[in-house]
Amino acid sequence: MTRTFRTTLFALATSAAALSAGAAQAQEVTIEYWQYFFEARVNAMEQLIENFEAANPNINVEMTHFPYADYRTRTAVAVPAGEGPDIVQLFYGWLNDYIDAELIQPLPAEAFPNEMIEAEFFPMVSAMERDGQYFALPTAVRSLALFYNNRLLEAAGLDGPPETLDELMSHAEAMTERDGAGNITQVGLTTGMTGQDHHWFREVLIRQMGGEPYTDNYQTVNYDTEAGRAALDYYLGLEEAGVTQVGFMDEAQAAFRAGRAGLHIDGSFRIGALNDSRGLDWGVTELPAGPDGTRSNYSSYWVNAITSSAEGAEYDAAVLFMQYITSPEAMQIWLDTVGELPARQEVGMTEENANDPVFGPFIRGLEYANTTLFADESAQRQVLVDMVERVQLQGQDPGESLSAAAEAEQAILDGYYGD
Amino acid sequence: MASIPSPDKAQTPAAPQGAYSRLSITQKRTLWAWGFLAVPILFYVVIRFYPTGNAMVLSLQEWNLLGDRTWAGLENYRVLLSDPVFWQVFRNTFLYLLLGTPISLVISFIIAYHLDQVRFMHGTIRALYFVPFMTSAVAMAWVWRWFYQDVPIGLFNNALASIGIAQIDFLDSTTNALPSVLAPAIWAGLGFQIIIFMAGLRAIPRTFYEAAKIDGVSTWTVLWEITLPLLRPTIVFIVVLSSIGFLRIFDHVFNMTTNNPGGPLNATKPLVLMIYQTAFDSFDMGYAAAQTVVLFVILLIVSLIQLRLLRDR
Numbered sequence: 001m002t003r004t005f006r007t008t009l010f011a012l013a014t015s016a017a018a019l020s021a022g023a024a025q026a027q028e029v030t031i032e033y034w035q036y037f038f039e040a041r042v043n044a045m046e047q048l049i050e051n052f053e054a055a056n057p058n059i060n061v062e063m064t065h066f067p068y069a070d071y072r073t074r075t076a077v078a079v080p081a082g083e084g085p086d087i088v089q090l091f092y093g094w095l096n097d098y099i100d101a102e103l104i105q106p107l108p109a110e111a112f113p114n115e116m117i118e119a120e121f122f123p124m125v126s127a128m129e130r131d132g133q134y135f136a137l138p139t140a141v142r143s144l145a146l147f148y149n150n151r152l153l154e155a156a157g158l159d160g161p162p163e164t165l166d167e168l169m170s171h172a173e174a175m176t177e178r179d180g181a182g183n184i185t186q187v188g189l190t191t192g193m194t195g196q197d198h199h200w201f202r203e204v205l206i207r208q209m210g211g212e213p214y215t216d217n218y219q220t221v222n223y224d225t226e227a228g229r230a231a232l233d234y235y236l237g238l239e240e241a242g243v244t245q246v247g248f249m250d251e252a253q254a255a256f257r258a259g260r261a262g263l264h265i266d267g268s269f270r271i272g273a274l275n276d277s278r279g280l281d282w283g284v285t286e287l288p289a290g291p292d293g294t295r296s297n298y299s300s301y302w303v304n305a306i307t308s309s310a311e312g313a314e315y316d317a318a319v320l321f322m323q324y325i326t327s328p329e330a331m332q333i334w335l336d337t338v339g340e341l342p343a344r345q346e347v348g349m350t351e352e353n354a355n356d357p358v359f360g361p362f363i364r365g366l367e368y369a370n371t372t373l374f375a376d377e378s379a380q381r382q383v384l385v386d387m388v389e390r391v392q393l394q395g396q397d398p399g400e401s402l403s404a405a406a407e408a409e410q411a412i413l414d415g416y417y418g419d
Numbered sequence: 420m421a422s423i424p425s426p427d428k429a430q431t432p433a434a435p436q437g438a439y440s441r442l443s444i445t446q447k448r449t450l451w452a453w454g455f456l457a458v459p460i461l462f463y464v465v466i467r468f469y470p471t472g473n474a475m476v477l478s479l480q481e482w483n484l485l486g487d488r489t490w491a492g493l494e495n496y497r498v499l500l501s502d503p504v505f506w507q508v509f510r511n512t513f514l515y516l517l518l519g520t521p522i523s524l525v526i527s528f529i530i531a532y533h534l535d536q537v538r539f540m541h542g543t544i545r546a547l548y549f550v551p552f553m554t555s556a557v558a559m560a561w562v563w564r565w566f567y568q569d570v571p572i573g574l575f576n577n578a579l580a581s582i583g584i585a586q587i588d589f590l591d592s593t594t595n596a597l598p599s600v601l602a603p604a605i606w607a608g609l610g611f612q613i614i615i616f617m618a619g620l621r622a623i624p625r626t627f628y629e630a631a632k633i634d635g636v637s638t639w640t641v642l643w644e645i646t647l648p649l650l651r652p653t654i655v656f657i658v659v660l661s662s663i664g665f666l667r668i669f670d671h672v673f674n675m676t677t678n679n680p681g682g683p684l685n686a687t688k689p690l691v692l693m694i695y696q697t698a699f700d701s702f703d704m705g706y707a708a709a710q711t712v713v714l715f716v717i718l719l720i721v722s723l724i725q726l727r728l729l730r731d732r
Contacts, residue, residue, distance in 0.1 A: 101485035
């Protein structure tokens with residue numbers, strides 16, 4: 001009995017000492033990190049958390065993830081209730097809504113000086129700045145590139161992937177196959193505005209035809225022009241020339257993975273899935289250049305932000321964690337694990353990364369990429385899906401369809417920015 | 420057990436201990452009945468009526484899930500009425516109803532009527548008809564979506580191509596898409612309706628048929644004069660239930676057109692899918708709530724009309 005009593009007393013005394021010592025040195029803090037569920041991203045983040053905790057033994061980071069479909073709803077409910085994360089991952093397009101609702105707070109200028117961000121990150125992150133303050137930063141970014149099937153290129157007698165839009169058309173033609181009844185059984189190029197083509201159309205084709213898709217910081221639609229018309233004619237011309245078929249094998253990426261498509265435009269996030277496709281001999285190159293050699297690309301990203309519920313010691317820990325997950329080291333880990341591209345130029349543009357046969361084309365594409373500021377990405381995509389379908393299914397004149405699309409998209413932007 | 424008397428205490432908070440014992444048996448019985456009824460009523464108020472009321476209030480507001488709700492008056496309804504997509508969706512929703520309900524009713528009655536007379540492997544055949552009803556709508560929609568694909572992967576189009584007939588655009592057509600989406604939805608619901616019809620058929624007393632047989636009445640007359648009139652309650656039940664089902668169609672449409680939900684060009688979009696997109700793609704909760712209220716009113720009106728038309732005279 002006495003022995004037990006003495007042990008208890010000793011334990012009490014030591015823990016009291018530990019408590020006071022802890023308060024004097026560094027308090028034990030637990031912060032929470034939320035992201036949506038995508039296996040590779042969760043694995044990468046687990047590794048980052050482990051490294052961070054090893055370097056900061058007094059900080060614990062807990063990660064929670066949700067299916068993508070619930071993600072925005074869950075964060076929107078939890079953060080105002082004070083039960084949400086201290087650091088949250090958001091799609092860049094949602095940032096304005098989160099700032100307006102005061103759910104996230106600006107990054108402290110001492111830890112994240114504007115000059116540092118502007119000098120070291122790819123320029124697209126400027127979209128994260130409002131009134132001179134940065135609200136969020138990405139670990140990784142994504143861009144588009146042209147995937148090609150080596151076997152089909154070879155079978156068609158082509159010695160490499162297309163470099164220009166004209167070559168894209170002729171290469172695709174050479175790789176398209178039909179059955180006796182004229183049905184396409186293998187497409188030269190996959191298409192479909194429901195995939196990545198709406199980005200290709202807006203930020204790449206229109207710019208390559210000499211236009212600018214939006215003005216006024218993406219608040220005014222500007223593609224109902226000669227350039228827009230030329231871009232649409234090129235896009236529709238692909239199907240008219242018979243080198244592609246919208247909706248072929250249901251999904252563009254499925255057709256490419258099945259080896260039934262010669263060329264396929266997609267984002268860097270597709271790399272992992274293609275690596276898992278057995279028997280597919282693929283390569284990737286930069287998006288084809290325009291008629292006058294102009295290159296363009298579209299990039300998007302997910303950002304990390306500190307929520308308004310982080311205060312005091314948790315806020316300090318959250319700032320430290322933010323610094324780590326946007327550091328060059330974290331970006332290289334993210335690239336190796338997820339396949340998404342580093343957001344800092346110094347990491348992305350290393351000799352090794354920029355010349356990597358797989359990551360290289362995407363990273364080089366970042367240099368000339370534009371990031372569309374969406375008010376409502378799915379609604380804006382739908383406008384372009386409908387634009388093409390009106391021509392293809394209802395025979396509407398392409399020019400009229402383009403004007404109608406511009407008008408419909410402007411209405412979406414007005415509805416959003418008008419408030 | 421100690422907690423059981425609490426409902427009556429709650430009913431008469433100020434009464435002293437003796438109040439309960441002074442009640443008559445009938446009063447006590449009423450008190451207990453309400454005590455037990457209070458649980459489902461409370462459940463319904465919290466789970467059903469409160470969210471319904473809240474949705475109605477929300478339909479008069481603007482809310483993007485993140486910020487504060489702000490009052491918008493009837494603005495959401497005004498936008499809704501001038502939205503061409505809404506009217507297209509409205510037409511689609513009624514097309515699902517007007518095509519789906521009678522077709523499924525006729526087919527399921529014909530099958531049930533004949534299945535009722537089949538003796539050979541009756542149970543197995545009945546089970547086979549019921550299987551699609553138990554299958555997940557999502558899995559079913561994806562299998563049918565594959566059936567409808569173009570050459571080289573689509574089942575139907577491959578079959579057509581192999582006999583030299585031009586392929587048909589099932590889902591990628593503004594005219595064919597809606598019937599193509601509706602077909603598996605009807606097929607999936609048949610099993611349930613057949614079972615209900617068969618139960619209804621079995622419930623008709625044999626004596627009517629025997630009497631008709633003695634009188635030498637034709638099979639058609641038996642069907643029109645005996646079977647169908649006596650099946651009226653069954654028909655009412657199935658019509659109401661399946662109309663509500665077709666007015667709320669969502670999973671088949673969403674899964675068969677996930678690349679372009681409700682497409683092409685909104686040709687297959689039902690009201691529930693429009694609500695879903697407005698709420699969880701565009702995060703325009705007030706506008707979505709207004710659409711929900713409209714759907715609620717439609718469901719209410721359709722059900723009331725049907726009950727009135729088909730009630731027993």
